[in-house]
Amino acid sequence: MTVDKDYSDRIALVRQEMADACRRSGRSVDEVTLMAVTKTKPPETIEALIQFGVNCFGENYPDETIGKLDVFHRYADCVRLCMIGTLQSRKAKIVAESFTEYHSIHSLRAAIVMNRALEQHERSMRVLLQLNVANEGTKHGWRAVSEPDTFLRDVEEILSLDYLTPVGLMTLPPYAVDSNENRGYFARMREMLALVNREFNVGWHELSMGTSDDFAVAIEEGATIVRVGTKLVGPRIYT
Numbered sequence: 165m166t167v168d169k170d171y172s173d174r175i176a177l178v179r180q181e182m183a184d185a186c187r188r189s190g191r192s193v194d195e196v197t198l199m200a201v202t203k204t205k206p207p208e209t210i211e212a213l214i215q216f217g218v219n220c221f222g223e224n225y226p227d228e229t230i231g232k233l234d235v236f237h238r239y240a241d242c243v244r245l246c247m248i249g250t251l252q253s254r255k256a257k258i259v260a261e262s263f264t265e266y267h268s269i270h271s272l273r274a275a276i277v278m279n280r281a282l283e284q285h286e287r288s289m290r291v292l293l294q295l296n297v298a299n300e301g302t303k304h305g306w307r308a309v310s311e312p313d314t315f316l317r318d319v320e321e322i323l324s325l326d327y328l329t330p331v332g333l334m335t336l337p338p339y340a341v342d343s344n345e346n347r348g349y350f351a352r353m354r355e356m357l358a359l360v361n362r363e364f365n366v367g368w369h370e371l372s373m374g375t376s377d378d379f380a381v382a383i384e385e386g387a388t389i390v391r392v393g394t395k396l397v398g399p400r401i402y403t
């Protein structure tokens with residue numbers, strides 16, 4: 165019980181900070197979705213969050229998510245399960261079968277692999293393309309800011325894939341001690357979304373950006389989905 169009380173307090177705090185950021189930037193709270201990031205956390209945690217009204221979840225490791233599919237499927241009519249980690253090709257089937265959305269498509273190849281997996285299940289899926297907005301060597305995703313032509317060429321290919329419905333962009337910027345350091349990266353994301361919409365007239369609208377440390381700044385810069393783990397469910401323990 166005390167644990168559940170804890171979750172309700174944490175959710176309320178995050179929602180309050182989201183509302184404050186919306187107010188500061190003249191946005192409506194309805195424009196921003198809270199995604200709970202639950203990698204390494206047990207099904208009980210997910211169920212508790214659902215009881216307190218969280219309806220969007222991000223998971224990184226398909227093999228680990230399999231152990232939580234019972235919960236996600238039980239609430240499938242009201243809860244979205246989004247893949248947000250780097251997906252190995254051989255795990256594409258799990259995502260195609262059991263996830264609602266795929267937010268971390270990091271290459272044309274990854275898009276083609278997922279399109280094929282979805283075709284086999286005769287299912288289409290909302291997807292976001294992941295940008296490596298700070299050109300970090302350790303991160304996946306298009307370096308769209310410095311190489312926009314390559315990115316746009318790949319977007320054109322992806323738009324021709326029948327089973328993917330791309331609706332926006334996602335990013336994980338560098339770790340910053342002061343969340344304001346990432347403001348410029350979040351602004352670049354907004355510009356990249358506008359670029360795609362200008363080039364292809366597709367009306368993409370989702371910007372998934374901002375984590376526990378910087379979601380308020382991300383909202384001020386246009387985030388429509390914030391991905392919050394630690395601040396909602398505590399630190400992750402990797403075994």
Ligand SMILES: *Cc1c(COP(=O)(O)O)cnc(C)c1O
Binds near residue numbers: 249375
């Ligand atoms: C783990 C993870 C998060 C959550 O980060 P926190 O700092 O715990 O809020 C968000 N986005 C991605 C892509 C992640 O892998």
